[in-house]
Amino acid sequence: MGFTCTLNIINLCMYFPVSHPVEKNDGMKLVAQQFYAMLLKRIIYTWRNKILTLSQVILPLLFTALTIAIMKTLPSSDGSAKKLPFNLDMYGKTTVSRDSSH
Numbered sequence: 001m002g003f004t005c006t007l008n009i010i011n012l013c014m015y016f017p018v019s020h021p022v023e024k025n026d027g028m029k030l031v032a033q034q035f036y037a038m039l040l041k042r043i044i045y046t047w048r049n050k051i052l053t054l055s056q057v058i059l060p061l062l063f064t065a066l067t068i069a070i071m072k073t074l075p076s077s078d079g080s081a082k083k084l085p086f087n088l089d090m091y092g093k094t095t096v097s098r099d100s101s102h
Contacts, residue, residue, distance in 0.1 A: 046053045048085045
């Protein structure tokens with residue numbers, strides 16, 4: 001009984017003999033297979049490089065928390081935030097295409 005194989009990738013027939021022709025996936029089944037393969041690849045990479053993965057997760061969180069803490073604790077120059085007027089008076093004569101006062 002002979003084995004048949006239609007894959008042309010590094011002679012896989014020698015390592016994984018099959019008794020029936022291999023059918024290639026297409027459409028959504030192929031997309032799902034590719035997604036699963038890439039997900040598995042990322043999981044294996046993450047597992048092997050734990051320090052790098054932790055640094056990529058923890059350092060941005062640390063810097064964000066540090067920035068928020070600095071912004072909350074440092075006072076502004078006059079002790080409170082200066083309120084800016086929300087009008088066009090400082091620009092002189094202006095043309096407004098729509099007025100929301102109606």
